[in-house]
Amino acid sequence: MSVLHFIPLVAMIAIIAATLWRGIAIRRTTGDRPWAFASAKGVQRVAGASFALSVTALLIAAALATAGDPYRTMLAAVAASTGxxxxxxxxxxxxxxxxxxxxxxxxxxxxxxGLFRYSRNPIFVGMMLVGLAAAAISGTWWSWAALALFVASCALQVRIEEAHLEASFGEDYRDFMASVPRWIGMGERT
Known part of the structure; x- marks a missing residue:
């Protein structure tokens, strides 16, 4: 059994740990409350709930995955590590x-x-890479469905966040949107 097939699961756990640590560190050093999903309403609450559901499903898929095709396992390991x-x-x-x-x-x-010079949303891009790796390593229909829900949740949340930043920073943020792609150089920049 190859150790590589565990990398998507380890990557997901590392992201969750880093996210928790980051939130605690910001709260301690600045007093800011970085967990805005806790008070979300409306569409953002739906995005947060579907995000949580899909991440949970992808974690389970990665945890249940068994060693399979070595080529697919290697690609999933690279995608998860990069993400x-x-x-x-x-x-x-x-x-x-x-x-x-x-x-x-x-x-x-x-x-x-930093990475925000190349993508307005590198965190979401990285998380989608890890989700793709988890679905690929699992290979189940429901892991692919969870990935689709995850990507849709990310796309919805990105639009919410971009509207919030545009309302908060106006022309400066619109200039940023015009010069940096939403994802990684794919599609329109706005």
Missing amino acids: AAVVITAQAQMGRAWRVGVREGDAPLFVSH
């Missing part, structure tokens, strides 16, 4: 701006350096 590195790096680069969800009047700054 986790992107997420953890981007979280650190956000500094005080890092949040889980958005809250009215809560936008200390927007980040345009």
Whole structure:
């Protein structure tokens, strides 16, 4: 049995641990409350709930995965490792701006350096890579359904966050949107 097939699960656990640590660190050092999903309402609450459901399903899929095709296992391991590195790096680069969800009047700054020069949403891109790896390593129909729900949840939350940042920062954020792609250079920039 190859150790590589455990990498998507380990990557997901590492992201969860880094996210918890980051939230606690921000709360302690700044007094900010970075867990905006806790007070979410409306569409953001739906996005948060579907996000949580799909992540749970992908964690279970990765945990239940058994060693399979070595080529698929290697690709999943590379995707998961890359995705986790992107997420953890981007979280650190956000500094005080890092949040889980958005809250009215809560936008200390927007980040345009580091990985954010190439994607307005590198954390979501990295998480989708890890989700793809979990679905691929599992290979079950329900893991692919969970990935589809996860991607839809990320896309919805990105639109909510971008509207929030545009309302908070106006022209500066619109300029950023015009110069940096939403994902990684794919499709329109706005």
